[in-house]
Amino acid sequence: MASPETIPVSDAPLDSRAEATRRRVLDVAARLFRERGYAGVSLRAIAAAAGLKAGSLYYHFDSKEALVVEILDEGIRAVHEAVEQAVSALPADADGATLLETAIRAHLESLLRLSDYTSANVRVFGQAPEPVRRRSLAVRRAYDACWDALLAEAQARGAIRADADLRAARLLLLGALNASLEWFEPRRGGVEALAARYADLLWHGLAPRPAAA
Amino acid sequence: MASPETIPVSDAPLDSRAEATRRRVLDVAARLFRERGYAGVSLRAIAAAAGLKAGSLYYHFDSKEALVVEILDEGIRAVHEAVEQAVSALPADADGATLLETAIRAHLESLLRLSDYTSANVRVFGQAPEPVRRRSLAVRRAYDACWDALLAEAQARGAIRADADLRAARLLLLGALNASLEWFEPRRGGVEALAARYADLLWHGLAPRPAAA
DNA sequence: GTCTATATGCCGATAGAC
C-alpha cells in the first residue's frame, strides 16, 4: 500500500510486457508468412502489423531467419500436441478407424482453424533458405514419427491391411490434408465435414465395396 | 544458288534465335521459381542463369509478372496434355481402375520428371501476387474439369462407388500427388513405383478387404 | 524497449548506346 510507485515491485511485469510484444510479433508474422511465403514478407511489414518499427524487432529476434524458425517449430509443435491430445482422449479400446479419423480431424483443425503457425509451416518450409530448413528438421521428423506410430497402431488394431506401405500411406495422407490449405473455404462446409469425408475416402478408397456373397 | 549472302533469305532465322533465347529464359526461370518461389527469385538471377543481363529480359517480357504467368500456364498445359494423351492411348474398353492409374502416372511424371513448369506451378501459384493468380485461373480450372471428367468416367465404368464425393476425391487425389514434389527423391524408387503405390492406396483405401464369405 | 537515422546492397524497371 505504501510502496512507492516509482519502484516496480519486481521485473516480472516488465518481462511479461516484453513477452507480450514478442508474442504479438510472432502471431502477426505467422499470419503474414502463411499468406505470402518467406521471401514475400518483409520485416517492415511484420513490424507495421505488430504496431512497431522495423528496427525494434531486433530487440526480440536476432534475424529474420531466427524469427521464421521459431514460427515453423511452434507450428509443428501445435499440430503435434493437438493430434496427441485428441488421440489420448479416446477410450483405450477405440477401434483403428476411429483412431484414424480422430487424428485426421485434429490435424485439419490445427491447420485450417486454430493455428496460423501450423499453416505457415506448410506454405513456408519448402522454399525457405536452406539454413532455416535444416534448423527445423528435427521437430518435423518427430511429427512424422508420431504419424508412423499412429498408423502402426491402427494397423495393429486391424484397421489397416497388413500389406499396406505405411510410409507411402503417411506421405499420401499428410500431403492430401496439408493441400486443403490451398482451397479450403469455411463457408463451403466445416472442418468436421471435411475430416469425415477424407477419413472415409482414405479408409475405404474409391473402389466399390465387393458385393456381399 | 546465286543469291547474295549478305541478304538473308527470310526473317525466320533471326526470329528463331530470339525465340530460342526466350525459351531458354523461360526454362531457367521455371527451374528457379520451382526451387525458391515467386518472391525468392529476382530477374537478375534469372538473367544470370540464362546468360544475359537483367535489362535484356524486357525485350522478351513486359514484366516479372507477365513472365511468371506464362510459366504457370505452360505448366498446367504440359500436365493437362500429358494426362489427356496417356488416357486417350488406352484401349477404348479399358477398365476404370486402369484409367485412374494411367492418369495418376501421367500426372506424376509431368510433375516429378518431365516439367519444371508443372512443378513451378505447385510451388508458386499459392503465394503469387493476386493479379498473377487471377490471370492463371482459367487454365487451372480447365485442368480441374479434366479430372472431374476422368473421375466421372471411372465411376461410370464401375471403378468408383456410386456414393463417392467426386469433388472431394479430386481435391484429395491432386493434393496428395502434388505434395510428392516436396519429398520425392528419384533414388528412393522411380515415379512408376510411386504411381502404382498411390493408385493402389487411393483405389483400395487403407482398410483390410472384407473376408470372403 | 522503442525510437530515428543510416549503412549497404538488391529490387523491378527504363533509357539510350551499339
Add this chain to the structure above:
DNA sequence: GTCTATCGGCATATAGAC
C-alpha cells in the same frame, strides 16, 4: 537483341538517442 548505366524504392541489419 543485348549491353551499360541509372532511377527510385525497399530490403536486412546496425548504432545510438531517449
